[in-house]
Amino acid sequence: MAAIPSNSIDIAERLRFITCAACGVAFAVPMSLHTARAAERGEIWCPNGHASKLGPIDASNLTIQNLELLEELKNAREELHRAQRVAATATARVAEIATDDEVKRRCRLLSARAERTTFGRIACTVCGRSSNTESSLRNHLFRAHKEDVRAMNAEAFE
Ligand SMILES: [Zn+2]
Ligand SMILES: [Zn+2]
Numbered sequence: 618m619a620a621i622p623s624n625s626i627d628i629a630e631r632l633r634f635i636t637c638a639a640c641g642v643a644f645a646v647p648m649s650l651h652t653a654r655a656a657e658r659g660e661i662w663c664p665n666g667h668a669s670k671l672g673p674i675d676a677s678n679l680t681i682q683n684l685e686l687l688e689e690l691k692n693a694r695e696e697l698h699r700a701q702r703v704a705a706t707a708t709a710r711v712a713e714i715a716t717d718d719e720v721k722r723r724c725r726l727l728s729a730r731a732e733r734t735t736f737g738r739i740a741c742t743v744c745g746r747s748s749n750t751e752s753s754l755r756n757h758l759f760r761a762h763k764e765d766v767r768a769m770n771a772e773a774f775e
Pocket of ligand 2: 658742744745746757758761762
């Protein structure tokens with residue numbers, strides 16, 4: 618039965634191409650298999666059944682492999698450093714931004730610190746609107762000035 622020719626090839630493995638010294642056919646074997654066979658000075662057969670003796674390990678081939686691995690390692694290190702920088706920046710940002718709970722705490726402090734005006738009313742420190750009670754000022758601060766309070770310097774609320 619004739620083989621069906623295929624135009625596509627999907628490979629997720631490094632291959633080593635070999636040209637048979639006896640018949641000249643080119644074929645490929647997984648690099649790991651080739652390296653293992655070469656290490657044990659074993660043989661690999663071409664599709665026509667000719668044996669090729671492998672090894673000792675081809676030094677120039679190993680040098681190329683080492684250079685490729687070094688390149689991969691260098692790229693991986695750069696990738697890691699990039700990721701570490703991104704993570705550090707993100708952590709710094711998170712530390713700076715006050716959470717909603719922190720904003721609520723600040724609103725409570727602001728309303729407690731606000732000065733009493735005529736008839737015991739309390740003026741909003743941001744817009745001057747007066748409230749009857751501390752709790753209504755606190756609610757007003759959180760509703761109307763949430764982002765202003767969030768942007769305030771954290772040291773003012775220590
Ligand atoms: Zn052959
Ligand atoms: Zn206000």
